[in-house]
Amino acid sequence: MSxxxxxxxxxxxxxxxxxxxxxxxxxxxxxxxxPEIVLDxxxxxxxxxxxxxxxxxxxxxxxxxxxxxxLDRAPLTGRGYTRRLKTMDRNVPVGGVIFxxxxxxxxxxxxxxxxxxxxxxxxxxxxxxxxxxxAYAQGFARSTRADGTDSAESVTSD
Amino acid sequence: MTLTTFPLVAFAGLFPEGVAHYAAGxxxxxxxxxxxxxxxxxxxxxxxxxxxTLSYVSDLSRFNQAKYVASRDWRVLFxxxxxxxxxxxxxxxGEFGWTTEVQWWRLLGGGFLVGVGTRVGKGCTSGHGVCxxxxxxxxxxxxxxxFMAIAIGTAQVVAALGVTP
Numbered sequence: 001m002s003x004x005x006x007x008x009x010x011x012x013x014x015x016x017x018x019x020x021x022x023x024x025x026x027x028x029x030x031x032x033x034x035p036e037i038v039l040d041x042x043x044x045x046x047x048x049x050x051x052x053x054x055x056x057x058x059x060x061x062x063x064x065x066x067x068x069x070x071l072d073r074a075p076l077t078g079r080g081y082t083r084r085l086k087t088m089d090r091n092v093p094v095g096g097v098i099f100x101x102x103x104x105x106x107x108x109x110x111x112x113x114x115x116x117x118x119x120x121x122x123x124x125x126x127x128x129x130x131x132x133x134x135a136y137a138q139g140f141a142r143s144t145r146a147d148g149t150d151s152a153e154s155v156t157s158d
Numbered sequence: 159m160t161l162t163t164f165p166l167v168a169f170a171g172l173f174p175e176g177v178a179h180y181a182a183g184x185x186x187x188x189x190x191x192x193x194x195x196x197x198x199x200x201x202x203x204x205x206x207x208x209x210x211t212l213s214y215v216s217d218l219s220r221f222n223q224a225k226y227v228a229s230r231d232w233r234v235l236f237x238x239x240x241x242x243x244x245x246x247x248x249x250x251x252g253e254f255g256w257t258t259e260v261q262w263w264r265l266l267g268g269g270f271l272v273g274v275g276t277r278v279g280k281g282c283t284s285g286h287g288v289c290x291x292x293x294x295x296x297x298x299x300x301x302x303x304x305f306m307a308i309a310i311g312t313a314q315v316v317a318a319l320g321v322t323p
Contacts, residue, residue, distance in 0.1 A: 008231070015197040016232045020239015023190025023202075023284075027240065028247030030183020031175075035260045036323060042313035047172045048180035053287050055181045059188025061292030063195055071196075079199030083293035086280045088300065095279015096301040098271050100308025105316060106268020107260055109283040110276060111204030113269070114237050118244025120255040126262045127269035134273020135208035139220035 012076050026056070027115035034116070035107030035124075042104055102134075190243075191289060194236075201293075203285025204240070205276040207233040259323045264316075275305070 030052040031037040041049040067081040074081065086092070103109055108116065108127045116124040173180075194202050210230035213221040248254040258265070276282040279301050281290060286305075290298025 012198060013232070013235055016194060016202075016235045017239045017242075019190045019194035019197075019202065020236040021190070021243035021246065022193060023187055023236075024240035024243025024245075025247045026183045026186025026188075026190060026243070028183070028244035028251075028253075029186060030180055032183065033244055034256070035258050035265070039260070039313055039317075039323065042310050043317050044310075044314075046174055048175060048177055051177050051180040052184040052187070053283070053291075055184025056187035056191070056284075056288040057291040059185055059292075060191040060195070060288055061294070063188070063192040064289075064292055067196060074195075074197060074199030077198045077200070081195075081199055082201075083295065084201045084285070084289040084298070085293060085295045086286075086290070086297045088297040091278050092280060092297055092301050093304045095275045095277070096304030097275070097308050099275025099279055099282065100305035101312050102268045102271025102273075102275055103283075103305060104268075104309035104312025106265050106272065107313070108265065108268065109204070109272060110208065111240060111282070111284045114204065114207075114240040115244035116258070118241040118246075119248045119253060120245075121257045123257045123260075123262065124265065126265035127272075130266040130269020130271075131205075131208055131273035132212065134270040134275075135205075135277050136212055136216070136273075137270070138274045138277040139209060139212065139216075139218055143218045143220040 009076070015076060023111070024115045024118055027112055028119060032112045032115070033119055033121070035127075038103070038107040038109075038112070042107070106130075187284075187288060188292075191284075191292075200232075201285075201289045202233075202236055203281055203289060204237075205272075205282040205285060207237050208273055209277060261321070261323070264321070279305070 027033045032049065032052055037046070038049065040046040064083050068083060071081055073079060106127055108124065110131060113124055113127050113131065191202060194200055209221050210226040210233050213226050213230055245254065248256065281298065281301060286298040286301045291302060
């Protein structure tokens with residue numbers, strides 16, 4: 001049974017939705033869905049965001065640690081538990097620089113932007129439009145640039 | 159007296175709004191990741207949604223990789239959940255209808271670079287920042303240290319140029 005076959009069941013969908021709801025509630029509660037709060041952090045006026053990312057990383061880190069060490073397979077998909085380990089190459093810091101300029105300019109990142117829509121913040125649609133245009137431009141450039149030669153490094157995620 | 163209260167005063171200066179809601183929000187974000195991970199083994203980040211969703215409307219091979227097409231439906235559902243969860247928060251705390259004062263060109267231009275940068279760099283604040291750091295991934299430490307330093311510099315320069323908000 002391939003992973004994609006059992007990723008269409010009702011239980012799977014409900015779990016994804018529930019996880020998203022909890023994740024989005026956290027983005028709202030943490031104020032990260034507000035660009036102003038993120039910009040305050042980046043301008044050293046309020047360091048609270050350290051606790052947001054720190055708290056989230058500790059919870060997910062403990063979960064990954066316990067699951068990879070003591071649990072066997074995920075009940076809904078049969079997948080093994082793994083950590084999130086991406087290969088290191090030049091794209092990692094280069095992408096970080098581009099993302100950093102964008103985050104510093106706008107105060108918004110992808111998950112927080114979706115959550116901001118949930119606040120009723122229609123203005124944030126400018127940022128989401130920009131993100132789709134940016135992702136499209138990057139994909140377009142990569143698809144047309146010597147198609148196939150960089151397929152090995154083109155596996156991105158999250 | 160001054161000596162003993164100084165650390166507390168300094169701490170309050172760093173966190174003018176306190177830390178409780180920040181930490182609690184962070185715990186919920188981690189909990190959302192944990193719910194999906196423990197049930198499905200999937201480590202869900204937020205930014206891949208951009209590319210997988212483009213596969214619905216674009217024929218570019220880049221967006222139509224098997225792994226994107228296979229995950230695009232649940233990523234839409236995850237994003238719908240994020241929007242809904244934030245709406246629950248906003249309605250419960252009387253904040254629904256809040257809109258940002260940050261100027262549209264900053265959101266559009268910054269969003270564009272976020273779209274490019276997260277795709278080039280293999281992740282965003284949730285993928286690298288939460289899940290990658292939680293995985294003690296060196297790659298994610300490099301990416302997060304980079305975007306954090308650059309974002310701080312960018313925001314400070316933009317503010318110094320007199321752009322508010």
